Amino acid sequence: MPPLSQPDEADCIARAQRGEVAAFSELVTRNQDRIYRFLVRMTRSQEDARELTQETFLSAYQALPSWRPQAQLSTWLFRIARNQALDRLRRARHVEFVALDDALHQQVPADTPTPEAMLQARQRIAELERALARLSVEHREILLLRDVEDMPYEDIAQVLGIGLGTVKSRIARARAGLLQHMPR
Secondary structure: OOOOOHHHHHHHHHHHHOOOHHHHHHHHHHHHHHHHHHHHHHHOOHHHHHHHHHHHHHHHHHHHHHOOOOOOHHHHHHHHHHHHHHHHHHHHOOOOOOOHHHHHHOOOOOOOOOHHHHHHHHHHHHHHHHHHHOOOHHHHHHHHHHHHOOOOHHHHHHHHOOOHHHHHHHHHHHHHHHHHHOOO
16 A cells, blocks of 8 residues: 555544544554564564564554654654564574565566576575575664665664664675675
């Protein structure tokens, strides 16, 4: 679904804060796919991602009446989702990310030119996946938010609770690290 315009989103948030369930349901509908995709990549489990997506929106629903729009709603939701995922991963004592092949395979058009082209694309994705696996959690996470979710630097800073300069330098270091791990 297309994102709500700022006035529409603000109105929907205000109605949801007043307890209008349909308005909150609209906010969930507009944001759940991005949150779920992020959580699948963070937890490497569709089941955990589904559960954490529900927990994210439950937490948001409970906190919404007192929420003040210091950031975009989606930024706030990503922060909640991130915290939920990190808590789950800490409890599980391992951090892995979903294979990019799984996520990108669903985005490959049905009219892919040749099987050879698909094989080459899968090999490139596998190389990227192996390189990402060698990065620290903080570097993988920031690359997911910036390069996969296409989140602006300011929003990433809010989601991660770090300064804008730190976001920029961390992205630069993460990309440099990724390039070091990619085959030549």
